Amino acid sequence: MMDVISSIQGVVWGPVMLVLLFGTHVFLTIRTRVIQRYVFKGIKLSVTPDKEAEGDVSGFGALATALAATIGTGNIVGVATAVASGGPGAVFWVWLTGLFGIASKYGEAVLAIKYRVKGKDGAMNGGPMYTLERGMKQKWLGILFALFAGIACFGIGNGTQGNSITGMVNNTFGISPVITGIVLTVATGAVILGGVKSIAKVCEKLVPFMAGFYILGCIIILVMNHEYLGAAVKLIVTSAFTGNAMGGGFIGATVMMAIRFGIARGLFTNESGLGSAPIADAAAMTRNPVRQGLIAMTGVFWDTIIVCAMTGMVLVSSILKNPEGMSGLTGGDLSSAAFATIPVIGPIVLTIGLITFAWSTILGWSYYGERCWVYLAGEKTIMPFRILWTIVVFVGSVASLDLVWGIADILNACMAFPNLVALLGLSGVIAAETKKYLFNDNLDGWSDDEIPVVDK
Numbered sequence: 001m002m003d004v005i006s007s008i009q010g011v012v013w014g015p016v017m018l019v020l021l022f023g024t025h026v027f028l029t030i031r032t033r034v035i036q037r038y039v040f041k042g043i044k045l046s047v048t049p050d051k052e053a054e055g056d057v058s059g060f061g062a063l064a065t066a067l068a069a070t071i072g073t074g075n076i077v078g079v080a081t082a083v084a085s086g087g088p089g090a091v092f093w094v095w096l097t098g099l100f101g102i103a104s105k106y107g108e109a110v111l112a113i114k115y116r117v118k119g120k121d122g123a124m125n126g127g128p129m130y131t132l133e134r135g136m137k138q139k140w141l142g143i144l145f146a147l148f149a150g151i152a153c154f155g156i157g158n159g160t161q162g163n164s165i166t167g168m169v170n171n172t173f174g175i176s177p178v179i180t181g182i183v184l185t186v187a188t189g190a191v192i193l194g195g196v197k198s199i200a201k202v203c204e205k206l207v208p209f210m211a212g213f214y215i216l217g218c219i220i221i222l223v224m225n226h227e228y229l230g231a232a233v234k235l236i237v238t239s240a241f242t243g244n245a246m247g248g249g250f251i252g253a254t255v256m257m258a259i260r261f262g263i264a265r266g267l268f269t270n271e272s273g274l275g276s277a278p279i280a281d282a283a284a285m286t287r288n289p290v291r292q293g294l295i296a297m298t299g300v301f302w303d304t305i306i307v308c309a310m311t312g313m314v315l316v317s318s319i320l321k322n323p324e325g326m327s328g329l330t331g332g333d334l335s336s337a338a339f340a341t342i343p344v345i346g347p348i349v350l351t352i353g354l355i356t357f358a359w360s361t362i363l364g365w366s367y368y369g370e371r372c373w374v375y376l377a378g379e380k381t382i383m384p385f386r387i388l389w390t391i392v393v394f395v396g397s398v399a400s401l402d403l404v405w406g407i408a409d410i411l412n413a414c415m416a417f418p419n420l421v422a423l424l425g426l427s428g429v430i431a432a433e434t435k436k437y438l439f440n441d442n443l444d445g446w447s448d449d450e451i452p453v454v455d456k
Helices: 002-012 015-031 035-046 059-070 077-086 089-114 128-135 139-173 177-192 195-224 226-242 255-270 277-281 289-321 331-339 346-377 379-398 402-425 427-439
Strands: none
Touching: 002 402, 015 035, 015 089, 015 255, 015 402, 015 427, 035 059, 035 089, 035 289, 059 195, 059 277, 059 289, 059 346, 077 089, 077 255, 077 289, 077 331, 089 128, 089 226, 089 255, 089 277, 089 289, 089 402, 089 427, 128 139, 128 277, 128 346, 128 402, 139 177, 139 346, 139 379, 139 402, 177 195, 177 346, 177 379, 195 226, 195 289, 195 331, 195 346, 226 255, 226 289, 255 289, 277 289, 277 346, 289 331, 289 427, 331 346, 346 379, 402 427
């Protein structure tokens, strides 16, 4: 069965998908006249509450919820896998994918706000399913997206994350997965039962802590490896275009391997084009779509341009410093070896980073899944979903989930296709909204789009 799943994974996440995703990033970069140049304006807006606007959470709360789901183990283990398989040049392509991916993340958020609706309970609902239904007039594609995301969330956003946490805690501290699973389940239930406001409140505090804590660990390692930083940067850039044939800690990687693994890992870590983050963005208090679009795109900046880049520098500089000790290591083992250079507390720093990254993913994806099921079957699904989600946290913590991970990975790819249809099909809308509010210097202007109230 796993062989079949692996074969399907290879097809849906093959060259066609990678070219389609990266191509969309580049196309929207051109269509928005390089929206990336406004990333610092987006950062400023993210800490400037728009309290008079309609929405469930602040713009920063929506960003934090999306970042909670996006910043995960892929930022550490995923980058390590890219370096091990594609050589040091893969780091450059991870970074470049994030740079272009900013445009897609911006476009997703703009559409999510423009086409969001209000439920009978007053909660905001939005995301690709509503964009496809209201913007593209293709409700069947919206249903497909919601169905794929509503199922995939239990695997890639829940069970597998819980499994990673209990495994790391057991390896580092020797605590039984059952005990960790119980604690994790109770903590998750206490947060998600309060809905998006509770999730956003926790994520607003958790995301800065977990990112700051991990980045501090990276900075300590980079200071310890300062003699190798220049060589690491040079190797990353040159290997991205010439390949790498040196021995020691690196396998002989070609340019195509660097591109393939770098782009693939970059796309996985920041989720630009996947369609998940705009579900959270739709809940934001914002006076027009572009304001939240600018805030949302900073998520890719923090996730990939900063966190993934620092992980890559830590790994490559550590391998240059100790090629024999890190030779042959891959994935999590490569990350562990790099952080082990910090005396005593290195492995603890890495473990806490991975635990917080994984738990935040569980919180963020719970909201994504819930809103998808609300779209499919109405508000009556909210409480059953939250209870089931909490149960799956414990099941995932103590069970083997290779098959679940594989199926969820396939469904993630299936999510991306309808979302990319919306992004490309409505690129003119994205460009028009950008011109209306950003290029006409009207970011404080109020949208004249009416938010309809729906039965579900």
